[in-house]
Amino acid sequence: MRTVHVHEDPAQELAVRVAEVLASGNPTSVALSGGSTPRRLYRLLATEYRDRIPWDRVSLFQVDERWVEPDDPDSNWRMIREELVDRVPGVTAHPVPHRDPRAAERYEETLRSALPRNDAGIPVFDLVLLGMGADGHTASLFPGTAALEERDRLVVVNEVPQLDTRRITLTYPVIEAARRRWFLVAGPDKAEPLARVLEGEFPAGRVVPAEFYVDPAAGTGPSAG
Numbered sequence: 649m650r651t652v653h654v655h656e657d658p659a660q661e662l663a664v665r666v667a668e669v670l671a672s673g674n675p676t677s678v679a680l681s682g683g684s685t686p687r688r689l690y691r692l693l694a695t696e697y698r699d700r701i702p703w704d705r706v707s708l709f710q711v712d713e714r715w716v717e718p719d720d721p722d723s724n725w726r727m728i729r730e731e732l733v734d735r736v737p738g739v740t741a742h743p744v745p746h747r748d749p750r751a752a753e754r755y756e757e758t759l760r761s762a763l764p765r766n767d768a769g770i771p772v773f774d775l776v777l778l779g780m781g782a783d784g785h786t787a788s789l790f791p792g793t794a795a796l797e798e799r800d801r802l803v804v805v806n807e808v809p810q811l812d813t814r815r816i817t818l819t820y821p822v823i824e825a826a827r828r829r830w831f832l833v834a835g836p837d838k839a840e841p842l843a844r845v846l847e848g849e850f851p852a853g854r855v856v857p858a859e860f861y862v863d864p865a866a867g868t869g870p871s872a873g
């Protein structure tokens with residue numbers, strides 16, 4: 649159910665696999681996480697791996713977004729745009745609407761109109777790229793928050809009291825419906841939570857099946873490797 653790939657440079661290893669998926673269909677779709685870890689992955693896709701990917705057949709989506717303006721340094725879309733979208737020709741981009749009270753409904757409509765659906769009517773991504781916080785969150789599915797229990801809506805605005813903010817996030821049903829769920833996790837602060845996630849703990853531990861691309865610093869927990 650969970651596969652762990654420990655690699656000196658997991659972003660590089662993952663870039664090869666992502667490029668294969670994005671070159672394998674017409675069209676293809678990928679939902680991208682934010683945070684700091686995937687920045688290098690996105691840059692690699694837009695530079696070293698750029699010519700392996702038929703960008704005009706690729707649709708990019710977001711896994712989650714912070715409650716900020718699009719140009720805010722904390723905006724996940726800003727990072728994705730700067731590292732990837734602005735560097736590749738002809739890609740179709742579907743950013744989450746920023747600071748919009750109807751963001752969840754609007755983005756769910758986007759998913760429903762842009763993606764194929766499974767037998768249960770849920771939109772299916774070819775790939776969802778996920779990260780993991782030191783508190784075990786993934787996407788913006790934070791421990792103890794309402795979004796963890798959502799089974800009907802595909803996108804929600806999630807109140808996150810521990811950060812005193814709200815986030816817009818994909819929910820488990822649409823993450824589970826994807827054809828692939830790949831995590832990129834790096835750094836020593838992720839080792840202990842990752843070991844627990846691999847035992848099924850925390851919001852990230854509920855995402856199965858999944859593959860984890862991790863660096864040695866994060867991958868030294870008892871269950872990894």
Ligand code: 6PG
Nearest residue numbers: 681682683684685779780781787
């Ligand atoms: C975000 C995310 C989030 C991220 C983790 C890990 O908005 O922050 O999309 O789920 O993947 O927080 O973030 P880091 O890579 O910065 O540790």
